[in-house]
Amino acid sequence: MTTDQLRPDPVPDPGPGPDADANAADSADLSGARAGAAGPNALPVPVGSRPAVGEGWFFLSEALRTFRLTGAVAPSGADLVNALVVPATSRPDRPISVLEVGAGTGAVTRRLVRVLRPGDRLHVVESNPRFVQRLLADPELARREPELGLRVSECRVQDLPEARAAEASGHPGGAGDGPVRGGGAGCEQPGAAAGRYDVIVSGLPFTNFEPAAVQRVLDLYLRLLVPGGELTYFAYLGTSAARLLTSGPRRGARHRAVVRLLRQFEKEYGLGSRTAWRNVPPARAHLLRAPGVRREKAAGGAPPTGGAAGAAR
Template sequence: MTTDQLHPDPVPDPAPHPAPAAAVRPDALPVPHEPRPGGGEGWFFLSEALRTFRLTGAVAPSGADLVNALVVPAASRPDRPISVLEVGAGTGAVTRRLARVLRAGDRLHAVESNPRFVQRLRTDPELARRGPELGLRVSECRVQDLPESRAAESGAGPDDGSGRYDVIVSGLPFTNFEPVEVQRVLDLYLRLLVPGGELTYFSYLGTSAARLLTSGPRRGARHRAVVRLLRRFEREYGLGSRTAWRNVPPARAYLLRAPGGHRHAAAGGGASAGGAPGAAR
């Protein structure tokens, strides 16, 4: 990741919200031409979202703009094999994009706790075609329950970096969880990343106001506590953000870097993502 991939968000016309000061450039990659979520996949995703909204946290698969922003670290990469972990893979919108971006010899590990989504991932023809080249692994569990996660949390992981990841792409709906759960997952991400490894995650815009209108005081307080926790994390580790206005609903993707190392090190550092206003999933 370099500083030329951080720039102010383009503001649509008309602009309902101010653009953040720094952004992850979507044109770091060619934008894939993908069909809009719909048909079988869109309805399947929606049915699962209605059934398990706390864990799914969305009503449609991520759109192409958001997907493109989330996979930037996997494409802006060193000239060596890399290892990528995707958490909350859903029906595979990001997973398929990663499979196109990554090269033979890279490693891709997709984690999803919903068994119906896992079945979809394991029977996806594009992933089946590219999987052997990427050592694709699909795990049906929470990220906390992975063997490498348990080793990292216990401090028993290897010192040579094996079992760690260069890039983590997270699709977890953080504001649906308790603050202690979110803190545990964020700490775990830092332990699972190699020094200087990069993390992306996203949040939907405008949900803070929606929660105030539709949730009770306890849920509203929990939501605000999680948002504060995420903003602190972004101030400490953030490189920038990009808003995907055409996503349904609009969303903001954040790019962060683990301490240490020199992977994608930018001359003079990067812009902080912590100041981006109004993003809460």
């Protein structure tokens, strides 16, 4: 991606249509929603790279085999990836902790390892074992693993020890003992440090799930984020009409119920959205912030507390 790809694309929004309930006009460009937050610690917007040879076909084969859980036909494109990693590119002057849920073949994961700094923590959760093996074999991830304490868990986010603790107590425990390494062995990894996250990037196909399951995951994300922490996720455009045409009234009604739930969540916690028109298919990324008070760096040099961005907005 180029350095201006967080700005709105020159392609006009087609306006209200059959999917207007799911795709209201962008409330704000993601970078605009965080204007003034970049400050001296902002990282440059990274330039996209082409997927590994064969990645698209591998992803498609897995999508056709497990579409309900994959929810896509191709890896996220550069525009969408760039929008999803926004919270990790503008950050406090301290190590941050990032959770990626539903990593697929690693398009977002590779971008995250490029923008994160030594001492940061990256936890990747993916339930598809074939995707997990691909992630573990990725040379770029392996190279950065020691610096980032990279942890890969083969399970659902709801099954993480820290997630179960968060649901049982209403909030997660402390921030853990430090970086956690290695992965691919499932959720219960020996020595894994449970904690809260400054940033969560979700690739889950929410509209493939029941509304109650979506509500549970969204509530879990809020519990796993530090106060003021930031969350990004995306949805494809035109899905309500497509669902009605291909799946019938019952699934269409379930889909619309999930969309209404997401819109309410975005109304309460949203900072803005960004449409990636060049993605296949086009998608809209949403940026949200968990409730809580953020503090800027104190005069005495003490590090800020709270989420992943710089100044309070």
